[in-house]
Amino acid sequence: MLRVGLAKGRLCEAAIESFKKLDLNEVIDLKSRKLVFKDMENNIEYILLKPSDVVTYVENGVCDLGVVGSDVIMERQETVYELADLDFGKCKFSIATMKDAEDIMSLDKVRVATKYPNVAKKYFEDMNKEIEIIPLNGSVELAPLVGLADCIVDIVETGNTLKANNLVVVEDMHEVSARLICNSISYRFHQPTLIKWVEQLKEA
DSSP: OOOEEEEEEEHHHHHHHHHHHTTOOOOOTSSSOOEEEEEEETEEEEEEEOOHHHHHHHHTTTEEEEEEEEEHHHHHHOOEEEEESSSSOOOOEEEEEEEEEEEOOGGGSSEEEESSSHHHHHHHHHOOOOOEEEEOSOOTHHHHHHHHHEEEEEESSHHHHHTTEEEEEEEEEEEEEEEEEEEEHHHHHSSSHHHHHHHHHOOO
């Protein structure tokens, strides 16, 4: 049975719509508290996971496939195959700071608040910029407002939250979107099926 890990939330809803184009049975009930759904006719099992766990499940071979944002893939730094850009869940990794703040890139050392320390560290290191990472799990927009950080690195979709908190984007870092990922061993085992799926998704 092919096992597919889906990130809970809006990506899961969009993934379900995408999989309809593969003529698979609609077995996932998002109103249910269940986390495992089986399509016995097509021999597929779906598991609903926290986005941060999808890559780990796929990398360790518990799931053959996964649908997750590329932001999670970049941050987790685990080894998976990216089979396709699914062209939904689009946003950006961006650096943002207070509207009237000085040029953060002119600072000798930049204090960066973020939920994505690995992504932030690599980006600033590539720019040869010294930084202090302040890892946060909650609303990172608060950090510059109260003086905890000079800037933030976060996912930006509409920018409305930034505007509401008097923050502005000073630099876009990476494009982000949903990806179909695969375990390396699973890819070899299920290659004909997976190649067909990818082709059908791209055509759709």
